[in-house]
Amino acid sequence: MISLYSLTAVGAVLFAIGVFGVLARRNVLTILMSIELIFNAAALNFAAFNRYLHPDGVWGQGAALFVIAIAAAEAVVGMALVLVMYRDFKTILAESLDILKG
Amino acid sequence: MTIQNAVFILLAFMTLVPAALVVTVKNVFHGALFLVLSLTGVAGLFAMIGADFLFVAQILVYAGDILILLLFVVLLSGSPKDWATRSVNEQWMPAIVVSAAFTALLAVLLKALPASPAVPSAAPTTSALGFLLLRDMLVPFEAVSLVLLASLVGAVHFSSKKGDR
Numbered sequence: 630m631i632s633l634y635s636l637t638a639v640g641a642v643l644f645a646i647g648v649f650g651v652l653a654r655r656n657v658l659t660i661l662m663s664i665e666l667i668f669n670a671a672a673l674n675f676a677a678f679n680r681y682l683h684p685d686g687v688w689g690q691g692a693a694l695f696v697i698a699i700a701a702a703e704a705v706v707g708m709a710l711v712l713v714m715y716r717d718f719k720t721i722l723a724e725s726l727d728i729l730k731g
Numbered sequence: 732m733t734i735q736n737a738v739f740i741l742l743a744f745m746t747l748v749p750a751a752l753v754v755t756v757k758n759v760f761h762g763a764l765f766l767v768l769s770l771t772g773v774a775g776l777f778a779m780i781g782a783d784f785l786f787v788a789q790i791l792v793y794a795g796d797i798l799i800l801l802l803f804v805v806l807l808s809g810s811p812k813d814w815a816t817r818s819v820n821e822q823w824m825p826a827i828v829v830s831a832a833f834t835a836l837l838a839v840l841l842k843a844l845p846a847s848p849a850v851p852s853a854a855p856t857t858s859a860l861g862f863l864l865l866r867d868m869l870v871p872f873e874a875v876s877l878v879l880l881a882s883l884v885g886a887v888h889f890s891s892k893k894g895d896r
Contacts (some may be wrong), residue, residue, distance in 0.1 A: 630735070630850070631735060631736060631739045631779070634842070634844060635843055636776065636780065637778055637805055637837075637844065638837075638838065638841065639743045639746060639747065639776065639810075639843050641834055641837035641838065641841065641876075642747055643746060643747065643750055643769075643773075643831070644766065644833065644837075645745075645833045645834040645837075646747070646750045646751055646753075646754055646829070646830070647841060648755035648826075648829065648830045648833060649826050649827060649829075651829040651831060652823075652825075652826035652830075653733050653754070653819045653822060653823040653826035653827075654754060654818060654819060654820070655816075655817070655818060655819065655820050656759055656818065658759050658762075658763075658801070658804065658805060658808070659754065659759060659762055659818075661777060661801075662753050662763065662766045663753070663754055663800070664736050665766065665770070665793075665797065666746055666750050666769065667765070669769075669770055669773045670774070672785070672789075672881070673773055673776060673777070676777055676782045677780055680780040680781060680782070680850060680853075681845075682845070684850045684851055685767060686863075686869075687859045687860050688863065689783075689862060690782050690784070690785055690860060691860060691863045691868055693785055694778075694784075694785065694788060694860065695783070695827055695871065695875060697785075697788055697789065697792050698792075698875050698878075698879065699796075699816060699875070699878065700792075700847065701792055701796060701879070701883075702796065702878050702879050702882035703882075704797050704800060704801070704884075705800070705882045705883065705886045706826065706882045706885050706886055706889070708800055708801070708804040708847055708880060708886075708892045709885070709886035709887075709889040710889055711804055711808055712798070712804060712808060712890050713888075713889050713890060714808075715773060715807070715808035716832035721808050722816075723820075726821065728754070
């Protein structure tokens with residue numbers, strides 16, 4: 630049986646990769662994809678903790694299902710916003726969103 | 732090394748290597764394809780820890796739904812001249828430091844977990860999840876359906892023409 634530590638370590642590394650993508654990438658679409666990676670790290674940890682620490686219930690897996698549903702909703706709205714941004718700014722680089730800058 | 736460990740290492744690499752490629756490749760189209768490979772690896776990890784319904788839901792939602800949506804948006808908002816420019820901003824070095832610090836911190840914190848608790852063998856979870864969602868978590872379940880409806884309406888609203896908005 631694989632250990633809980635190695636599963637959560639995979640989740641932690643996945644989360645760190647997602648954080649790097651959100652902080653460092655210029656393309657808005659890649660930032661959205663990195664957010665999906667972070668969501669998946671969280672869902673993986675929910676399922677792993679459910680399996681190892683509370684094996685008689687499925688509450689953790691239920692929470693992971695909610696994470697997946699919210700991720701789908703977020704992707705839909707985010708990509709609609711990306712399309713609007715491309716129509717208005719003709720680019721999808723994050724630093725071009727500076728109309729609130731004084 | 733048991734076969735289970737070998738499969739786990741394979742799935743971990745299948746999750747983490749494409750994930751690292753998502754945030755490093757310049758071509759966003761390739762990044763989207765790598766993202767789906769990575770999320771399929773997560774689905775495999777779900778299957779390994781006995782979450783069979785999550786495995787199916789993950790593949791249906793990500794490989795079937797979000798991939799198609801992502802590829803459409805990549806193609807519609809595609810400006811290949813953006814792909815030719817630098818793909819990271821000026822803060823990429825601090826970003827690496829922050830994510831490495833996160834990983835180190837989590838690696839230390841996760842040491843406090845119980846070593847490897849004995850668990851009963853996995854049972855099918857679909858019926859248990861159905862009872863959970865429609866009995867114990869009924870209110871959050873309905874709230875999520877409202878959120879999905881709102882995101883649908885919001886997507887149509889945002890992407891309609893300026894005059895119609």
